[in-house]
Amino acid sequence: MNSTIVGTKQGVSPWRVVLYVTLIVFAIFYLLPLFVMLVTSFKTLDEIRLGNILAFPSEWTTEPWVKAWGNACVGLTCEGIKGYFWNSIKMVVPAVLLSTLMGALNGYVLTKWRFPGHKWVFGLMLFGCFIPFQIVLIPMSQVLGFFGLAGTTAGLIFVHVVYGLGFTTLFFRNYYEAFPTELVKAAMIDGASFLGIFWRILLPSSGPIIVVTIIWQFTNVWNDFLFGASFAAGEGAPMTVALNNLVNSSTGVKEYNVDMAAAMFAALPTLLVYIVAGRYFVRGLMAGSVKG
Amino acid sequence: MSSLEIRDVRKSYGAAHILKGINIGINSGDFLVLVGPSGCGKSTLLNMIAGLDTITSGELLIDGKVMNDVHPSQRDIAMVFQSYALYPNMSVEKNISFGLEMRKMPKAEIDKRVADVSQMLQIQPLLKRKPSQLSGGQRQRVAMGRALVREPKIFLFDEPLSNLDAKLRVDMRTEIKKLHQRLGSTIVYVTHDQIEAMTLATKIAIMKAGVLQQLGSPDEVYNAPANMFVASFMGSPSMNLIPSKLVMQDGKLTASVKLKSGQELFLPLAENAAYNAWQGKEVILGLRPEAITDPGSAEATSKLLHQADVLIDVVEPTGADIYARMELNGQDTVGRMRANCGAIAKQNAPVTFNMQQAVLFDPKTEERIS
Ligand SMILES: Nc1ncnc2c1ncn2[C@@H]1O[C@H](COP(=O)(O)OP(=O)(O)OP(=O)(O)O)[C@@H](O)[C@H]1O
Ligand SMILES: [Mg+2]
Numbered sequence: 001m002n003s004t005i006v007g008t009k010q011g012v013s014p015w016r017v018v019l020y021v022t023l024i025v026f027a028i029f030y031l032l033p034l035f036v037m038l039v040t041s042f043k044t045l046d047e048i049r050l051g052n053i054l055a056f057p058s059e060w061t062t063e064p065w066v067k068a069w070g071n072a073c074v075g076l077t078c079e080g081i082k083g084y085f086w087n088s089i090k091m092v093v094p095a096v097l098l099s100t101l102m103g104a105l106n107g108y109v110l111t112k113w114r115f116p117g118h119k120w121v122f123g124l125m126l127f128g129c130f131i132p133f134q135i136v137l138i139p140m141s142q143v144l145g146f147f148g149l150a151g152t153t154a155g156l157i158f159v160h161v162v163y164g165l166g167f168t169t170l171f172f173r174n175y176y177e178a179f180p181t182e183l184v185k186a187a188m189i190d191g192a193s194f195l196g197i198f199w200r201i202l203l204p205s206s207g208p209i210i211v212v213t214i215i216w217q218f219t220n221v222w223n224d225f226l227f228g229a230s231f232a233a234g235e236g237a238p239m240t241v242a243l244n245n246l247v248n249s250s251t252g253v254k255e256y257n258v259d260m261a262a263a264m265f266a267a268l269p270t271l272l273v274y275i276v277a278g279r280y281f282v283r284g285l286m287a288g289s290v291k292g
Numbered sequence: 293m294s295s296l297e298i299r300d301v302r303k304s305y306g307a308a309h310i311l312k313g314i315n316i317g318i319n320s321g322d323f324l325v326l327v328g329p330s331g332c333g334k335s336t337l338l339n340m341i342a343g344l345d346t347i348t349s350g351e352l353l354i355d356g357k358v359m360n361d362v363h364p365s366q367r368d369i370a371m372v373f374q375s376y377a378l379y380p381n382m383s384v385e386k387n388i389s390f391g392l393e394m395r396k397m398p399k400a401e402i403d404k405r406v407a408d409v410s411q412m413l414q415i416q417p418l419l420k421r422k423p424s425q426l427s428g429g430q431r432q433r434v435a436m437g438r439a440l441v442r443e444p445k446i447f448l449f450d451e452p453l454s455n456l457d458a459k460l461r462v463d464m465r466t467e468i469k470k471l472h473q474r475l476g477s478t479i480v481y482v483t484h485d486q487i488e489a490m491t492l493a494t495k496i497a498i499m500k501a502g503v504l505q506q507l508g509s510p511d512e513v514y515n516a517p518a519n520m521f522v523a524s525f526m527g528s529p530s531m532n533l534i535p536s537k538l539v540m541q542d543g544k545l546t547a548s549v550k551l552k553s554g555q556e557l558f559l560p561l562a563e564n565a566a567y568n569a570w571q572g573k574e575v576i577l578g579l580r581p582e583a584i585t586d587p588g589s590a591e592a593t594s595k596l597l598h599q600a601d602v603l604i605d606v607v608e609p610t611g612a613d614i615y616a617r618m619e620l621n622g623q624d625t626v627g628r629m630r631a632n633c634g635a636i637a638k639q640n641a642p643v644t645f646n647m648q649q650a651v652l653f654d655p656k657t658e659e660r661i662s
Contacts (some may be wrong), residue, residue: 190394
């Protein structure tokens with residue numbers, strides 16, 4: 001408080017300077033890896049061998065990006081990562097939409113259509129959030145085998161929906177807890193059905209929490225490696241698994257620039273989601289904490 | 293428009309008994325106001341009428357048909373909530389038409405009804421706005437519009453005015469009253485404001501702790517309260533309840549009251565056979581402030597006037613009237629007098645007791661003696 005007043009009235013206070021310098025140092029520290037990745041991905045292999053990893057490329061080239069996308073070798077095939085990128089998209093979009101929708105429905109029921117034992121159900125779903133990935137691997141593979149979904153994208157979607165449900169339910173339950181129950185009652189009297197109330201009244205008012213949930217789920221599902229590596233092998237593997245295989249493929253020289261470009265491809269969608277929807281993220285996290 | 297009957301309706305949450313056997317019946321066109329202190333179960337009862345709360349036991353009839361297990365949307369009722377409960381994502385127009393749309397009414401008919409209602413409530417300029425862009429009073433109107441457009445059998449209001457400021461509340465009160473007179477609709481209205489109850493109701497139900505204390509016209513409830521709770525709840529300032537003793541004086545039954553000076557007044561009582569049994573016993577004498585007044589204001593038509601000089605403790609001007617406080621039988625008592633009657637604090641002033649309006653209560657049961 002004080003320092004802002006001083007700062008605006010009498011120029012810059014020493015405190016401000018210290019604060020900003022510290023923040024800038026930290027920002028640089030965190031951005032450095034991204035910077036190295038970016039510049040490396042635009043360098044030629046010859047230049048990389050010179051060793052100056054912080055320098056800008058003397059000669060910019062998009063060759064590594066093209067190669068990573070189209071004809072780098074992942075395992076035994078050399079068709080780049082594009083197929084796996086689409087694998088990931090095909091997995092992440094339905095998984096995120098389904099888990100968000102189901103979380104919203106759960107939150108709706110757990111707050112507005114309470115049944116005996118609703119606290120237990122919610123408690124168990126919360127508990128589900130804390131189960132480590134590794135524990136569910138074997139039972140999950142059995143379940144997938146039972147349903148005939150083993151090794152398919154559909155199976156991977158199923159795993160991610162189930163695993164994400166705890167979080168999405170938590171998000172929506174807390175959001176709807178603060179949502180006035182009188183609105184639901186009014187809609188009931190107006191003749192709206194169970195799903196009608198959900199579609200027409202609740203969902204249209206859930207913008208911020210939908211964004212939060214989508215960002216959260218998108219990041220988690222896109223970045224997941226363990227489930228992908230365990231349940232989707234070979235051609236059906238998601239981006240993260242393919243990236244690992246690409247980097248570890250030991251054919252000839254290690255192409256750092258191609259590896260970096262591929263890693264950038266893997267990171268782009270999450271970056272994009274954050275940039276596009278980021279400002280809603282904070283807003284959504286704050287919503288419900290203060291009654292509007 | 294139609295009748296409503298509530299037969300021995302009870303509500304319990306586990307061991308907590310919230311409503312303890314409510315019996316109320318109203319006719320088509322009645323304006324029933326449920327009034328009572330906070331937590332007495334008014335909203336619970338209203339929600340049960342709406343079908344938003346289950347009925348533990350008893351029966352609820354609309355137009356002679358049992359409604360206990362009928363879904364809220366099938367009861368042909370409309371409700372106005374305390375928080376207005378306007379759908380935040382819809383425009384005012386959508387808010388009003390939503391209920392009709394859900395009932396699959398033809399578009400042309402919906403448009404006509406919305407136009408009529410918005411005309412009646414003068415909200416046409418607001419139709420395209422979102423609820424968040426409205427003032428409290430405008431929201432209130434829209435909420436009423438949403439109920440009116442449905443043309444239901446019964447309107448339910450749960451403290452619809454309590455979120456408005458004092459001035460607006462009075463205006464809207466008048467408007468609701470006019471609306472009722474114009475449409476002749478059946479209304480159940482919850483409030484804890486007894487002035488709202490008196491001004492709006494054709495019938496008032498006073499509740500306390502889940503028990504119906506009295507059901508009657510505003511006049512009955514005000515002038516012949518069933519018990520001391522009703523007497524003190526209705527009216528502002530509330531009825532004076534003075535401990536007194538019935539004694540015979542000159543062959544007539546009177547209520548004796550001692551002034552601060554030590555002088556004893558014998559206030560005459562109206563003829564009532566029920567009073568005779570109480571001769572020589574302690575009772576509670578109930579007198580409205582307007583029954584304790586300056587001689588000039590006293591009702592000329594009343595035959596039971598009693599005048600005395602009384603020491604006035606405090607004078608509270610309200611503009612039109614003054615409230616003069618005095619002590620009767622050690623009880624702080626309020627009289628309402630004309631502003632220019634000349635009463636001054638710490639001085640004696642002539643006071644007229646209009647005993648025609650007096651009521652007596654049993655001090656043990658707190659019921660009115662009648
Ligand atoms: N779900 C519930 N479980 C237990 N008790 C409840 C429940 N809902 C309401 N009550 C109790 O029922 C009683 C009546 O509540 P109600 O809301 O009907 O009061 P009210 O007369 O409308 O009061 P107010 O004027 O404050 O709105 C209160 O004592 C309340 O604590
Ligand atoms: Mg209430």
